[in-house]
Amino acid sequence: MTRDMNETILKLTDLRVEALSGAVLVDNVSLELKRGEVMGLIGESGAGKSTIGLASMVYARAGCRITGGKIEIQGEDVRVLDAEGRRERRGQRIAYIAQSAAASFNPAHRLMDQVTEMPISHGLMTEAEAQAWALELFRALDLPNPDTFGNRYPHQVSGGQLQRAMAAMAMSCRPDILVLDEPTTALDVTTQIEVLALLKKLIRDYNMAALYISHDLAVVAQVADRVMVLRHGKMVELGETGQILLEPHMDYTKALVAERKAADKLAMIATTTREKPVLEGVDVTGIYGTFKAVKHVSISVARGETVAVVGESGSGKSSLARLLVGLLPCVTGEVKLHGEVLPPSLKDRNRDTLRKVQLIYQQPDVALNPRQTIGEIIGRPVEFYFNRSPSEVKARVAELLRLVGLPEDYAGRLSTALSGGQKQRICIARALAAEPDIIICDEPTSALDQLVADEILKLLKQLQDTLGVGYLFITHDLGIVRRIAHRTAVMLQGEIIAQGPTADIFAPPFHPYTEKLLSSVPEMRTDWLDEVLAKRA
């Protein structure tokens, strides 16, 4: 096998993937990948990015079929191979790294066994060789204690480490092509940087080629040489990364780039003069077993203002929300609503206090009962808190649907028929149905596409202006904080390390951790990653 730099190692010609229902998921997409090259696939969800990634391994998800086109790996047409032939190419020639590392590891086996399983079962290496190679990969991926790392189980390592272990697993057969499907999307910004840098190094050092699938242009810009923009299964634009970022040709690409840049540059909103706080947590501490998730935190939200809580995963942001609503009883301190101390446990709170504080979840899919109609979901709080008659409930549901920008006839549908953004709108409508003073938003946009997330944020802002509701906004995305939060609290290991008007938090002098967070947000420049890494080294 020659390692010629100009060798085309993956070639897709007029690839077509269809669902069994007849919907076209990928419509005549062609691409060519040379050794040493990284191509970014960009687009919203449903654009066909992952489908292309999987199809290049001649695999289609349940309910889909590859119906046309040619897939060539190093000049060999792999679509004509039988199941055994395909199995042999997968892993050895082309390997896949999925978004959720946690879901890709078997929790019952040690990491080393899972990383060495593939080369041994393919008969490529002996166990000793495979282990030696795995150790080399662990070292290359900068994993802690590489010699003993493999003895651990998946739940014993952090999310970022698991993602790197998955990269090691994908690399175990020394494939020529890596398909990276949103490998850093589930990670927070500080971890994302490390994983990005290592993946980039890995691809360069072992002279591979890669398809990098992501919805975030700024992330792709750091690793990809060329970028393909996709929409509804069709290619919109293909170009050098610099060209896509600086002078996109197509309107859709321009919109994507503009949206992402706007997020970087948008002026911070001015701090409002504060009204009296409505919801206050004073010196609250929350524990799971013996683990202190939240340690002596004080925070308050008034009507009409947005207070952001930022921090990486595991910093105690969500636990703080659970403390405030009473799902997790506080062991020290107290929660006050309109100056009155609330009982620590949810069961002892009365209906009216429950009504005044509502919660919006990160995953709208699991926050809506799949067997209830939208009308039932939104109507229930109206009926429950305000004792309205069925016809009044119906009228109110229609009004709420209008308010969140959905057609009134959605009331009769099941939520399962809606898109992620629409589902989140339903969640917002359900929260508004209670006519709350405060809505606690727990990462309401992080499961959504960028453009959709943006619309949700606009909606939340507009609702705040008209209804005067206050938000406690939990997020790991600093771009969002800058745009919507009047005040910001930065959390680290269960404590608030900095709190104040957003403008102050985002201006020097920074707390060292805030600075690290801020500098970890990917920027729309191709040299950003290298710059940050150079600065930190």
Place this chain on the structure above:
Amino acid sequence: MKLFGYKPTSTAWLGLAIITLFILVAVFADVIAPYSESESVGQTWDDPSWDFLLGTDNIGRDMLSRLIFGARMTIGVALVTTVLSFLIGTTAGFLAAVGGTAIDQILSRIVDVMLSIPLLIFALIILSVFGSSIMTLILTLAVLDSTRVFRLARAVATNLVVMEYVEAAKLRGEGLWWIMRREILPNALPPMISEFGLRFCFNFLFVASLSFLGLGIQPPYADWGGMVRDNGKAISFGLPAPLWPALAIAMMTVGVNLVVDWILSINSRPSGASAEM
């Protein structure tokens, strides 16, 4: 043709046909049966003839009529038992999942105790003590069977209570009953329905076994298990009499199982077909 939005397989159609036939027979027993349930109309174990299509039984009653009335009794008792068992088991199982650790521990340990005693022996003891009226039979079987239903209902509900929509209902201040009925039940239905079919089969066989042992449905009512027992001796004379009720029991069990298999295959099928591998 589709049923509840799904296309039954050919074996499912066969099962549905058997079940429908038996249920129609049970409902219209009075109209269909040529003779009455308990009247002796012939000699002991007459051969099949135009008068008695399946012959007569040990005391000269028409076998076909007995089978037809037996369908009503055997299927009816098993059905009522299963419905009752599901009402008790599902409510208790959901309560254990939703109501918190204390309730869960109490209910689960009670069920553990009941499960540790072999079902047949337990039923025999209770029925010998309290006598074997149809009411006690149904109640006893329902309570014993509900322990199995409890296990499944609790397992299914435990997976559902961690969903955020249930948490949202709790945050709204909803009571346990509402959460169980409106948030959990609709999502737990698919596995519970197929379990209903299996439990029905089991109860049906159990009623038949108890009757066979003499502790189930009592004479003069006809029931298939009892009929096997009454006519059992005929087999040593080379006569087919006990085979007819045994065949009915087997057909009903197979029929229900064919339908349950189909329902189970719907539940376990991903929303599409197999992947292209």
